[in-house]
Amino acid sequence: MGDQKTLDNNTSNDISAADAPAPAQVQPTAEELVAKAIAPVKRDFLRPPPDRTCDGRESSKADDKATVANDGVSAPILKEKKSKRQLKRERRQEQKSALHICPVVGKSGKVSSCPYNEKCRFSHDLEAFKAQKPDDLEGICPFINSEGPCPYGLACRFAGTHNDDNGEVANGANNGDNRKNEMNVLKKDVQKLLWKNKMKFPKADAALKLLGLLARTRPFTINITFSHEYGRVGKNKKMGDNDNDGQIVANGSGDVDGNSCCKAPVDSSNKLDGVAEVLEEDKPDEADVGDELRPPKKTKCSVDETCSAPLNDVGNLPHRRVCKVLGADVTCGEMAMCTNLLQGQASEWALLRRHSSEDFFGVQICGAYPDTVARTVELIEQHCTVDFIDINMGCPIDIVVNKGAGSALLTKPMRMKSVVEASSRAVDTPVTIKIIILLGTNRLFRGQNRIDSLIQDIGNWGASAVTIHGRTRQQRYSKLADWDYVYQCTRAAPSSLQVLGNGDPWIFTEIKEQRHWDISSGERLNILKDYVRFGLEHWGSDSKGVETTRHFLLEWLSYTCRYIPVGLLDVIPQRINWRPPSYFGRDELETLMASDSAADWIRISEMLLGKVPSGFTFAPKHKSNAYDRAENG
Structure with a gap:
């Protein structure tokens, strides 16, 4: 009997425990969420926790890339490797x-x-x-x-x-x-001179000679590539290997201004890249130097107003037109590689395009050596209309850094100096530079902020302004910008050097009107409609132009999905590194715009550009919808 009583008591306890409500989970405060870089979305908009599989993973995850099958349903990508010849x-x-x-x-x-x-x-x-x-x-x-x-x-x-x-x-x-x-359209006669390596750079070469940087350059083989905008990839070409030289193309498969869509004939003896050794006998006496070679007295590059910074694959001409509509004062083109510009690549020259609405416009270039960069800035000044030329010394992308350009220049201050001095002496146009605050890759410089020690020198080298990106090469979008260090650099800069800080997002309308804009999904869709209209005008209204516009729209959506509307937050303004919890928008469209799934971005594009072609594939190039991964950005 005693054993039976004990069994009954145990059973009763088990039943009571099962019926008892689960202890309520303590909801973290907004301050606690912000401290963990989690967006403090109001509870009314939070989704319930996702179902999990037996191994603890979420049963459904947002896809980074999507293929649309014949039935319009997203399908996995199976990419077949093909040879270049095929x-x-x-x-x-x-x-x-x-x-x-x-x-x-x-x-x-x-x-x-x-x-x-x-x-x-x-x-x-x-x-x-x-x-x-x-x-x-x-x-x-x-x-x-x-x-x-x-x-x-x-x-x-x-x-x-x-x-x-x-x-x-x-x-x-x-x-x-x-x-x-x-x-800033590349003219055919200029392109042919660049193809044949017959373009002259008198000012750049004179500046290089003055600085003792005119060097024996080594020949190299040029690999011609065409960007997404033109949808083609070329290979090494020899002089005269050109099937249809001069054929005019008026659609998106070639130069949209009627230049040849075929691959550029390239002189394999082109010697525009690299600095081997300085020839002392070529260095002139100071007395022989004309006034035109002395550091020019340039008009100050006035960038005291709102500026739209370059952003690869997003900051194209249609996007900049949208920024102008929203209130941007200064716009800058996407980063263009110096060697590609000097080779006359139409796809790279397209990055220098300027719309008539861009009343204060600059271009950004990237190169590793003073001769390459100096000749490029002279070329741009001769054949383009720009208000400033920005030299990128902060690009974190491996393919750029491994060639000694971008943020790699920060490891070589003497070469950095040579690039700025030679470029600023070669042109009258103001030359600016873009840098980051920290290297973080080289073991000799890991953990060292180097810009404050260089800021005085940068002003003396001839730069009109410097933009400091307040992040390291590794952080990309995962951390907030270090504004305190940017301010420290600003205070250390000479009065003749303008210092700009960037690294966090904003909307130009909010800056102009000094308010937090609780933008609705309909207003956001109207901005996308403007972008599509500008894109069709720029890339064309044929099928090729429509799909090119769609591609760059999707790249932009891979960034904008990170935006959390003001009305959904307990704390404003939002920060770029905040990881949003799974949440609903205030309407179906706002919910769709918050998705980090490429399939949902495609759905938004179909609202504006019709159904995608069968087998359409898209994967975001910069993984900007991610928050922690190293390749983010």
Whole structure:
């Protein structure tokens, strides 16, 4: 009996324990969340904890990349490795298919209009092209407000709004190429001089000689590559190896201003890169130096207002036009590699484009050696209209650092000095530099802030301004900028040197209006609509232009998904390194915009640019939707 009583008591205890409510979890305060870099989202918008599998992992995770299958459902990516020869063969076969109508034929609607006839690399089958062409997108042709016909004619994805095959608009308004509002276009004669290594750089060479930096340079083989914007990758070329030199292309597969879309013929004896040894006999006496070679008295680079910093794969011309609409005063192009500019690569020169709305505009270049950079700044001053030229000495990307450029220059202050001095002496345009606060990679410099010790020298070297990114090479977007150190550098700088700090996000409207903007999902969508319109004007309204616009829109969405609306936070403003918990937005669109899934970014792009092609693939290049990974950024 006693044993039975004990058993009953144990059973009763077990039942009571099972029925008892679970102890309430103590919710962390907003301050505790901020201390852990977790976004303090209001409880009303938090999602319930996710279901977990038997091994403790979440049952569903956001995908970093997505492929859209024929049924429109996201599918895993299986990427087949192909040789360069096979890829080239497939590209040529694709160009000859009905998908790629000759741009000249597409614009005019007449097969006889192409000067290359049967030798043209593109298809001339108008009927086959019309049969397979995707349905028109909603809206009107983006070139409706310009003079002349649509530059894409039949190939335009808004051809239904044209009055005829010549691209006239149905409502009678004149139509034409809005890219006439773009400046800094690479001219064909300049490109050919660069291809043949016949461009002269008198000011740069004189400055290099004055500084004792005019050196014997070593020949090297040039590898020509084309960016996402042009969708092509070339390989080493020899002089004269050019199938269709001078063929004009008016769609996104080539230079959008009518330059040749074919690979550039390159002189393998090009000797623009590298500094081997200084020739003392070439160093002139100070008395022989003309006034034009002395450090120029330049107009101060006034950048006291809001500035849009360069951002690879995002800070393109359409994005900068959006920034101007939102209130940016100063804009700067994406980083362009000096060697590629000196080779006349059309894809790299496209990064120097300037829209007429950019009233204070600069370009950013990146190079490892003083001769390369000095010749590039002279080239830009001769053939572009810019207000300043920024030299990137802070890029953390391995492929740049391993070539001695970007943040690698901070390990070599003497070369850094040579680059700035030679460049500033070669041009009248103000030269600025961009740097980071800490190296953190080389064991000799790990943990050392080096900028405050260089800031006085930077002003003496000839730079007009310096932008200090308040993070290390490893931090990328995972940490806040060290503004205290930026202020320390500012106080140490000479009065002649302007110092700018950057590293945290803002919205230009908030700065202009001095308020936290609780922007709605509809207002955010309208900004994206502006971007798409600007993108179609820049990259084209044919299928190639639409998909190029989509690609860069998706890259931008991979950044903006990190934004948490002001109205959802217990603490404002938000910080770039805050990890958001899983949360709902105030409406379905806001929830969708908060997703870090590439498949959801594609859904947003389809609201603006129609369905993606079958088998469409996208993976964010910079992993900007991540918070902790080393490759983040």
